[in-house]
Amino acid sequence: MARATQGLLTAEPHLVEQVITDDARINLLAEKCEEHACSMLALQSPVARDLRTVVTAIKAAEKIERMGDLAKHVATTARMRYPTPAVPATLVDQFAEMARCGVAVCEHLGQVIAAPTGGDFRALAGADDRVDALHREVLDAVGLADPPYPIQVAVDVALLARYYERFADQAVSVAKRLDYVVAGTMPDEPPT
Amino acid sequence: MARATQGLLTAEPHLVEQVITDDARINLLAEKCEEHACSMLALQSPVARDLRTVVTAIKAAEKIERMGDLAKHVATTARMRYPTPAVPATLVDQFAEMARCGVAVCEHLGQVIAAPTGGDFRALAGADDRVDALHREVLDAVGLADPPYPIQVAVDVALLARYYERFADQAVSVAKRLDYVVAGTMPDEPPT
Numbered sequence: 001m002a003r004a005t006q007g008l009l010t011a012e013p014h015l016v017e018q019v020i021t022d023d024a025r026i027n028l029l030a031e032k033c034e035e036h037a038c039s040m041l042a043l044q045s046p047v048a049r050d051l052r053t054v055v056t057a058i059k060a061a062e063k064i065e066r067m068g069d070l071a072k073h074v075a076t077t078a079r080m081r082y083p084t085p086a087v088p089a090t091l092v093d094q095f096a097e098m099a100r101c102g103v104a105v106c107e108h109l110g111q112v113i114a115a116p117t118g119g120d121f122r123a124l125a126g127a128d129d130r131v132d133a134l135h136r137e138v139l140d141a142v143g144l145a146d147p148p149y150p151i152q153v154a155v156d157v158a159l160l161a162r163y164y165e166r167f168a169d170q171a172v173s174v175a176k177r178l179d180y181v182v183a184g185t186m187p188d189e190p191p192t
Numbered sequence: 193m194a195r196a197t198q199g200l201l202t203a204e205p206h207l208v209e210q211v212i213t214d215d216a217r218i219n220l221l222a223e224k225c226e227e228h229a230c231s232m233l234a235l236q237s238p239v240a241r242d243l244r245t246v247v248t249a250i251k252a253a254e255k256i257e258r259m260g261d262l263a264k265h266v267a268t269t270a271r272m273r274y275p276t277p278a279v280p281a282t283l284v285d286q287f288a289e290m291a292r293c294g295v296a297v298c299e300h301l302g303q304v305i306a307a308p309t310g311g312d313f314r315a316l317a318g319a320d321d322r323v324d325a326l327h328r329e330v331l332d333a334v335g336l337a338d339p340p341y342p343i344q345v346a347v348d349v350a351l352l353a354r355y356y357e358r359f360a361d362q363a364v365s366v367a368k369r370l371d372y373v374v375a376g377t378m379p380d381e382p383p384t
Contacts, residue, residue: 038243038244038247041233041243041247042239042240042243045237047234048234051230051233051234052230055230055233055250058247058250058251059250059251059254062251062254139347142343142347143343143344143347145343148343149343151334151335151337151340151341151343151346152335154343154346154347155331155334155335155346155347155350158347158350158351159350159351159354162351162354
């Protein structure tokens, strides 16, 4: 998503192509992850925390795969409009911040996946709230702009903002699952 | 989604409220489904087809829960614009057909979940292709309309079309999983 955003906001086509290639790799990795998890279920009959870990791996792999799709959607939108930037200069800051929040959650997730500690869900939900606020801000800016943005720009921006919002949602949802692995109970839903 | 669409296209607020209530119920049911599946994994250590069925239940519950969210998004968009219809008269037919395709896949899914037979994935992928084509048609209509739609209408329509597209995607993805339960191997990806 970091690379897709750089491609989107600077209209650099080579970054965009890399994202599209990487998405295919993420899809394969997610599939392997699920296969491996199912083998463990079949062969080792895990229980308690081990079982929660394996079920979480199955669900997290799918969510992370979906996050790759969303980054690809950002990349393909950038490519479709190239060499015109898909995001107007007036909204670049909001998109850059949505990306930063989403990517920060991902980086944190990477650490928590490697060394599950639990209790991180609430901190990450704060980043998700910020992305939700920026998402609304972008939609309001599009609805109220005077003179209005061209229709194509308005539509692109609305869809792009949604991709970022979903990306952060999925990342936080993985974090919530990781909390569940450690605690055995699901944390409360983030405010929506 | 049938009810959300009726609410969207006829601007009848009581239908919309029902969808929002039902979404909360779907969320609870999905949670119970996962809990039950995890109990089965822990207590019965299923293997082979039984294991595939339980893992499929976990993944399908999440996808169906997500489909409820998408129907709720349609409903809340209708409510936000009430009493103005969110979809302009010129695009009502496309939305009605997207809804019909998505709902037909769901009804079929209901039957296949009750009595898994496999091999239905390819037939359902056809409905998904039709929704994808309508999705593109709506986006093109919005991009090319002359005189242009008001910005708010264009943005609503683009997001709504995406909700229907995702709804059908998820439904077909559940169908694919059900094929997997029966066959033990995943069917090929639908063309994207």
